[in-house]
Amino acid sequence: MKKLFITPLKKYSNSDIVDAVVIGTGAGGAPVLARLAKAGLKVIALEAGKFFNPSTEFATDEREQEKIFWQLERLSAGKNPLAFGKNNSGIGVGGSTIHYTAYTPRPQPDDFKIYSEFGKGTNWPIGYYDLEKYYDELEMFLGISGPSPYPWGPVRKSHYPLQPLPLNGAAQLMQRGCVPFNIKTSPAANAALSKAYYQEHIGWRNICTNRGFCQAGCSTGAKASMDVTFIPYAIHFGAEVRAESFVTGFEKNKAGIITAVLYQQNGKEERQLCSHVFLCAGAIETPRLLLMNNLSNSNGMVGKNFMAHVGVQVWGEFEEMVRPNKGIPGGLISEDMHRPKNVDFAGGYILQSIGVMPVTYATQMARSSGFWGDALRNKMKGFNQTAGINMHGECLPDKHNFLELSSEKDEMGLPKPRIHFTNGENESSMAKHGEGIMKQIWQAAGAKNIIVQQRMAHTIGTCRMSDNPIDGVVDINGKSFEVSNLYISDNSIFPGSLSANPALTIMAMALRIADIFLEK
Ligand SMILES: Cc1cc2nc3c(=O)[nH]c(=O)nc-3n(C[C@H](O)[C@H](O)[C@H](O)COP(=O)(O)OP(=O)(O)OC[C@H]3O[C@@H](n4cnc5c(N)ncnc54)[C@H](O)[C@@H]3O)c2cc1C
Ligand code: SF4
Numbered sequence: 001m002k003k004l005f006i007t008p009l010k011k012y013s014n015s016d017i018v019d020a021v022v023i024g025t026g027a028g029g030a031p032v033l034a035r036l037a038k039a040g041l042k043v044i045a046l047e048a049g050k051f052f053n054p055s056t057e058f059a060t061d062e063r064e065q066e067k068i069f070w071q072l073e074r075l076s077a078g079k080n081p082l083a084f085g086k087n088n089s090g091i092g093v094g095g096s097t098i099h100y101t102a103y104t105p106r107p108q109p110d111d112f113k114i115y116s117e118f119g120k121g122t123n124w125p126i127g128y129y130d131l132e133k134y135y136d137e138l139e140m141f142l143g144i145s146g147p148s149p150y151p152w153g154p155v156r157k158s159h160y161p162l163q164p165l166p167l168n169g170a171a172q173l174m175q176r177g178c179v180p181f182n183i184k185t186s187p188a189a190n191a192a193l194s195k196a197y198y199q200e201h202i203g204w205r206n207i208c209t210n211r212g213f214c215q216a217g218c219s220t221g222a223k224a225s226m227d228v229t230f231i232p233y234a235i236h237f238g239a240e241v242r243a244e245s246f247v248t249g250f251e252k253n254k255a256g257i258i259t260a261v262l263y264q265q266n267g268k269e270e271r272q273l274c275s276h277v278f279l280c281a282g283a284i285e286t287p288r289l290l291l292m293n294n295l296s297n298s299n300g301m302v303g304k305n306f307m308a309h310v311g312v313q314v315w316g317e318f319e320e321m322v323r324p325n326k327g328i329p330g331g332l333i334s335e336d337m338h339r340p341k342n343v344d345f346a347g348g349y350i351l352q353s354i355g356v357m358p359v360t361y362a363t364q365m366a367r368s369s370g371f372w373g374d375a376l377r378n379k380m381k382g383f384n385q386t387a388g389i390n391m392h393g394e395c396l397p398d399k400h401n402f403l404e405l406s407s408e409k410d411e412m413g414l415p416k417p418r419i420h421f422t423n424g425e426n427e428s429s430m431a432k433h434g435e436g437i438m439k440q441i442w443q444a445a446g447a448k449n450i451i452v453q454q455r456m457a458h459t460i461g462t463c464r465m466s467d468n469p470i471d472g473v474v475d476i477n478g479k480s481f482e483v484s485n486l487y488i489s490d491n492s493i494f495p496g497s498l499s500a501n502p503a504l505t506i507m508a509m510a511l512r513i514a515d516i517f518l519e520k
Helices: 030-038 064-068 109-118 128-142 169-181 230-236 282-292 358-369 373-381 425-445 503-519
Strands: 018-023 043-046 075-077 197-199 203-205 240-242 246-252 258-265 268-279 304-310 313-317 332-334 349-354 386-393 402-409 415-420 448-453 456-462 486-488
Touching: 018 030, 030 043, 030 230, 030 503, 043 230, 043 268, 109 128, 128 503, 169 332, 169 349, 169 386, 169 425, 230 240, 246 268, 246 282, 268 282, 282 402, 282 415, 282 456, 304 402, 304 425, 313 425, 349 425, 358 373, 358 448, 386 425, 425 448
Parallel strands: 018 043, 018 268, 043 240, 075 415, 268 486
Antiparallel strands: 197 203, 246 258, 258 268, 304 386, 304 456, 313 386, 313 448, 332 349, 349 386, 402 415
């Protein structure tokens, strides 16, 4: 059995003025923590959740694993209210990467310039080529398994370090169903290991055992969640990770500079002195913290332009045994719909096969498709012959989609966030297009009893990065326009959603933000 190195955890005192406090240890926080620690800075991560031990605490049991999801209530509003809870974000050292499926495609360069191409949405103030070197670095560091050369997008400077993972049942069926339509498919880039992998200062990580429970936490360390990659790396270089520390506020001096971060630990209020803050709590908790503290919001942009990817899923039942909970769930991809022809929407989408665990599937069938009682029991009898595909499409920012604080309080006594979301014409039209294609693919693959589930995925936007202080919260380097020692690094700063799955780009942005901070 290969082992991760274990470095003793450094401890700072609350009265040490550390160089930086990083709030949140997910895709946006952990890379910042590692970069700053490696540069020799005194850094502490404050993380609301636990520091889990995957080999002893991650069960092959979905109900038990609900502990890795953010369960404090979030209120939903708008014409297409979003489901939170399990389809939401994570809690624990590693954040949402503990439960992500680990699909890690790069966006394509035109994704960042959608307004220039279509006159809709917004251009990013930075582009693909500002992030390219970080994509190269991350794919190597995380040990991404994927095809080389990659069939879509610009020619790359580097190859994936590992061969693609084996295709699960749904991926094989999707491959078969795409052939008659000449839709090109490929094994996906996935941040799970197709071979044991050694990383300096971390040690060996194990090969993926095809257990299929990526969305319930990987017990083997094969999936590159932050807790088995950037976090041990940061700890090796002297970072302290203070788990079960829920940040609620900030202290500022007369000049408006943050001097301390306030947090709850073991029922007590604590206070950590610091010179800089990196807020990396995700696209809901980051704006919630800013709104609660009336911080960095004099232009009223905190919480605005909430986005969620168009994520329609299509399920079918097959003659063959699929066993959808087995094998790597993030298996097959097609980017042929990146810019589909003769359509009435801006942007495009990716098609991806899905693996699914039984409780998740039953819950979706009950909630989204209304199966209940005997009907649900009968549906579940077909579980082992079921396969799914989903689309992952661009969502345009819109001022009517936003997060605000409600007057209701959660168990912590803090205002619950309320998220307003309504699909625009672009999202509705894209969802319809994707639904049609996915149904055809499943029919061609031999599916019966096809079920479509309308769905949006991920939490994006709310603290937009901009080159203009009027319509953004942070500048192009992730620095707050208003509070000179506050930086934001997470899914909240995306000005547009991009059509690629977000985690790789969140990490690339995090490394860029940390590097530019260190240069200064
Ligand atoms: C089921 C599922 C599957 C997914 N699969 C994929 C995939 O295949 N590929 C992909 O690219 N993306 C995927 N995603 C999305 C991806 O996981 C997220 O977009 C990404 O991890 C978000 O990163 P983040 O840094 O913005 O936030 P997070 O990773 O959520 O990190 C935020 C952290 O901040 C902590 N925190 C929040 N508030 C506080 C506070 N007040 N005090 C202290 N700590 C706090 C949280 O506990 C958390 O650890 C998936 C998401 C879901 C729900
Ligand atoms: S399929 Fe692989 S990466 Fe996913 S949980 Fe199982 S071992 Fe981990």
